[in-house]
Amino acid sequence: DAGITQSPRHKVTETGTPVTLRCHQTENHRYMYWYRQDPGHGLRLIHYSYGVKDTDKGEVSDGYSVSRSKTEDFLLTLESATSSQTSVYFCAISGGERGNTEAFFGQGTRLTVV
Amino acid sequence: AQSVTQPDIHITVSEGASLELRCNYSYGATPYLFWYVQSPGQGLQLLLKYFSGDTLVQGIKGFEAEFKRSQSSFNLRKPSVHWSDAAEYFCAVGSYSGNTPLVFGKGTRLSVIA
Numbered sequence: 001d002a003g004i005t006q007s008p009r010h011k012v013t014e015t016g017t018p019v020t021l022r023c024h025q026t027e028n029h030r031y032m033y034w035y036r037q038d039p040g041h042g043l044r045l046i047h048y049s050y051g052v053k054d055t056d057k058g059e060v061s062d063g064y065s066v067s068r069s070k071t072e073d074f075l076l077t078l079e080s081a082t083s084s085q086t087s088v089y090f091c092a093i094s095g096g097e098r099g100n101t102e103a104f105f106g107q108g109t110r111l112t113v114v
Numbered sequence: 115a116q117s118v119t120q121p122d123i124h125i126t127v128s129e130g131a132s133l134e135l136r137c138n139y140s141y142g143a144t145p146y147l148f149w150y151v152q153s154p155g156q157g158l159q160l161l162l163k164y165f166s167g168d169t170l171v172q173g174i175k176g177f178e179a180e181f182k183r184s185q186s187s188f189n190l191r192k193p194s195v196h197w198s199d200a201a202e203y204f205c206a207v208g209s210y211s212g213n214t215p216l217v218f219g220k221g222t223r224l225s226v227i228a
């Protein structure tokens with residue numbers, strides 16, 4: 001793994017509660033992404049960041065917010081969790097010093113909303 | 115808008131047989147193309163990538179892929195499949211500049227039988 005840590009790895013939460021997932025990188029990559037993975041849908045982009053405090057929405061951003069106050073950390077917040085947000089969430093990074101465009105992925109966070 | 119289609123949701127092959135996983139993309143500019151593999155409960159690992167030059171690219175674990183611009187395809191191949199290749203495979207497309215997120219197909223699940 002390319003120096004990407006997601007926390008927590010597993011979480012069960014109740015409907016209506018806020019949840020924050022953390023992605024931490026040690027690679028100094030410029031871009032960071034949050035994807036969700038669901039059966040039959042592959043990976044869908046939630047939000048991404050192209051620098052500190054610079055973020056943009058992906059295709060499934062409703063109900064999610066993000067923040068990036070430091071290069072190494074990218075937080076994903078579910079403002080009020082719903083059962084439809086039960087999923088596996090992956091953080092990814094790209095854009096290292098060599099300008100590589102491939103993305104490197106964390107191990108994922110399995111979130112269950114009950 | 116950029117998109118990736120993986121026509122086969124699930125493929126079963128016998129161990130030792132050859133494999134071809136299909137990927138078609140839609141992209142307005144010069145595409146950067148990737149294949150990732152995901153073992154159960156794991157993150158995504160890069161198998162290979164195509165940026166430019168030789169249209170046949172070699173990757174890890176004995177995989178190769180061929181870029182065909184006229185067919186907008188980037189099919190993944192392996193001459194002899196091993197049981198350990200059973201996993202989910204994702205094709206993705208990105209931009210030359212690397213400043214836009216990768217777009218993924220929905221994946222193809224590979225099963226290997228004895």
